[in-house]
Amino acid sequence: MEFSYSNPTVIHFGKGKIASVSKAVPKDLKVLVIYGGGSIKRNGVYDQVTAALADHDWIEFAGVEPNPRAETLDKAVALCKDQNVGFVLAVGGGSVIDGAKYVVAAAKYDGNGWDILEGKHKVRDALPLGAVLTIPATGSESNIGAVITRGETHDKLPFMSPAVRPLFAVMDPDVMKTLPERQLVNGLVDAWVHTCEQYLTRSHGAMVQDGYAEALLRTLKHLGDNFDARDCDEWRENLMWAANQALNGLIGAGVPQDWATHMIGHELTALYGVDHARSLAIVQPSLLRHQMEHKRAKLEQMGQRVFELAGGDDLAERTVDAIEAFYEALGVKTQLVEHEGDKAAAIDRIVGQLERHGMVTLGENKEITLDRSREILEKAVA
Template identity: 70%
Template sequence: MQFTYSNPTQIHFGQGQIAAIADVIPAQSKVLVIYGGGSIKKNGVYDQVTDALKNHTWLDFAGVEPNPTKETLDKAVAIAKQEQIDFILAVGGGSVIDGSKYVAAAAKYDGDGWDILTGKYTIESALPIGAILTLPATGSESNPAAVITKAETQDKLPFMHPSVRPVFAVLDPDAMKTLPERQLVNGIADAWVHTCEQYITRPTNAAVQDGYAETLLRNLKTLGEQFAVRDNDAWRANLMWSANQALSGLIGQGVPQDWATHMIGHELTALWHVDHARSLTIIQPSLLRNQIDYKRAKLEQMGRNVFGFANSDDLAERTIDAIEAFYKQLGLETKLTEHTGNKETAINAVIDQLTKHGLTSLGENQSITLEKSREILENAIG
């Protein structure tokens, strides 16, 4: 329980809040609006943004893909530099917001933006960012982290810096109304695993963090169970806020964090374009079983406080089974079958990538060696 915590992102939550950007983006700023495949032009969000920015000078950049690539984002960086952009407005889900963070930082750097991901360049400053969230999942709208893919080399790497934390975020649940079922399910899974990465480690007596994490997990479990009747304001609002709080920074303060599921899962996405959330549900159950000796106490706590299980000698094992059953109930994969080639070739491909990226000791105990990663993949890959 030793930490310094600050989250200065201003949140505008609720219906109609997109209009707030008219006042929170400085009037003199030249704005670059960054978005994805164009769904915001079909659901009314783009029209609301246009109306709110009617007194601003602004340009837009479309086409940021799921798991945003350096190759696409560098085009936006060039525009930001050429047009002397003062402010970035990300309109979309985690991929768009992550990509906008890359643009904001790379626009203030004379070299190749990928240097940020490899550590060759340490961010000194970035353009200010605002976010309008349309897909609740990653919490990127109020945290300082991003994950970017270099398609040319199939590398997917994270970076983190305070200067790319959005200065404000608009969370209007109405923006979710037209989202496909697959994306909503992914959002639940992403928020769930984000919470688990900060919770299923070892006991620390951090009562607030544990209690808040358990509340988020119970909320997400309930939202999953209510998925068939999801078309209502309360369901959308609770998912949007739960996903934000899962990775806003609070529940991870002063406690050990894991993130091995993410590090291994990133390689599945980079190699075979597996949806980010589904890469997590594929890896996590196998990882938890592999690391159960370290995680038994917290798994038992989760079993009691999230799933309502009674104490038993196999409580940790039953909790992992329940997590996997939750994913399957939502139609999420828990085995990788999308790889090319045979199982051994697929495992070797992931191990090669982990080695290349220096991810040879993962988890809160650094106990997931390459050998352990191979064991996890043996169970996670079909």
Template identity: 70%
Template sequence: MKFSFANPTAIHFGQGQISAIATAIPTDAKVLVVYGGGSIKKNGVYDQVVTSLANHQWEEFSGVEPNPTKETLDKAVAIVKERGIDFLLAVGGGSVIDGTKYIAAAAHYDGDGWDIMTGSHQVQSAVKLGAILTLPATGSESNSGAVVTRLATQDKLAFLSPHVYPQFAVLDPDSMKTLPERQLKNGLVDAWVHICEQYLTLPTGAMVQDGYAEALLKNLLILGADYDNNDDDAWRANLMWSANQALNGLIGTGVPQDWATHMIGHEITALYGVDHARSLAIVQPSLLRNQIDYKKAKLEQMGRNVFGIDGDDVATRTIDAIEAFYQSLGVATQLQDYGTTKENAIDAVVGQLQGHGFTKLGENQSIDLDVTRAILEKAVA
């Protein structure tokens, strides 16, 4: 292991913590509150934000979609530039927070913000931002990454920059109380795959990272098995904190990472509108079976330490257990509704990956376009 690790985001966790933004945001800042479709006005979060910003100058921008689009976000970028906004407050789930990171970076760039997503512009600075998390899943509230879609071309790309770490994140489990069942289950699956992308690679002897990843995976298994009690305060708090820890950078330090499931899943979402988490559940089991020779040792470790599997063929049974976990939540593990033939759907996904330059994926770079096609043959119904 050799790494440098720092996470600058201050976490305000627990019930009633939205009030912390009153002092976390400088009172002389010009604030833009960014949110999605308006659910925060139904669950009491918006009212708490208004109260907490009583001594601030602020305005709002709404309408950020699930899988936020460049087309919508660029409207907010224009507002930030025109009105001298110097602090952004994202109120929502990972999509709103990701979108706000794009706004923060693009507002400090004179060119087309999409240059940030393609990597032709490296972010040098960004508007300061904070986050109030309402949907635990992505960990975006305390990491440096964001994923944005360009509708015009059905491109879904990611960028990373230390300049878009939120200054703070508020994690109040009460904000989850009115979430639809689909979104809660998506949160479980999304957090699970985030952990796997950093853990299911190859043995490195990284005891802290492996042990912490296994503890988080066991948390999610317990929460999934106890899903009927999702209205319990402790259930909500444990999901919110587990999802945050899954992608705040700690378990991925100094170890190989995969992310092939995400790269393929992004294309499925961009093309067919599949929920992000559900695209991951579609891709991952087939990918793991295809890559079992590379991942066998870590699959066996996961089987023993997370699922309690012993005996023969542990790696294969572990993949089966992962797929059964998704299915126990009612989450499909094959792409079924794509409005065309299976062959055309596979061609479309592979074509998008090729167009984006994602021709060798995984920790071993062993997933080329032919291997991706073989994975999709099993993942597409």
């Protein structure tokens, strides 16, 4: 267990905390406020941000899509350069915050921003970034990662850099009151799989990381089992905090991590428009069954400590069944149906994208080859 861990993002958590933007954003820098489709103007968040920035010089950029597209974000990059923007404030969910991370990095780069995703440019400098979270799911508000899509070529790729970690994140659970049920479900599933990617690997003896991951999984399971209580403050607060803690770097510090479910799931989103969280629910059960040899011990541990299942030779298998049942109880499918055509052709297309993106050895053991990804997809595609 060897690691270096630092998370300097300042969290402003609780009702009315959007007002803290006023002091958190420097008044001597021109600010670009980035947001998505306009829901923040309907739910009052935009008005609160506007009030907080009353004494600042700021402009705005709207229209960042779910699974943010480089083609859109490049327009915001150009705006930053043309208007001498000195600070970016992302107001939205993970897609908006991920998109803003691309913008603050590309704004400090003279080349094509997509070079960042292809690894041709390593991000060491970026504009300062703050976040006002409106959809709990990805943890992007206090981590160093982002995932960006290029619509023209159906590419969906990640990048990571400490330079794009938000300086602060405002997390007001009240903003969740107007979220559609689908987005709340997606947030639950996304946080669940984020935790699993760092937990369901192999035994390693890091008791704090395991224990914290299990606490998060039990919390998320409780929220899912009590989804009817989603309109109460306690439910919203716990989902927002759990989703943040699932991917702020702590439970993954010094332990093996998987992320194969994400890499395969990204292709389902890029090719077929599947919601990110739902792509994970499609891939994960099939992947866990395929990797049972390597994950049996941790699946048994999860079965006992999270689902409270009885022991037995088939405990790991029953744990995967329980994960699948958890998704299905939330109305989330565990097989791909969006391909709307020939199963073999869909699998060929997904595997082809994995190969093109260099995703040829995945998982904590780097042993999920393209052939094994194909075997996983055989079970995951309807």
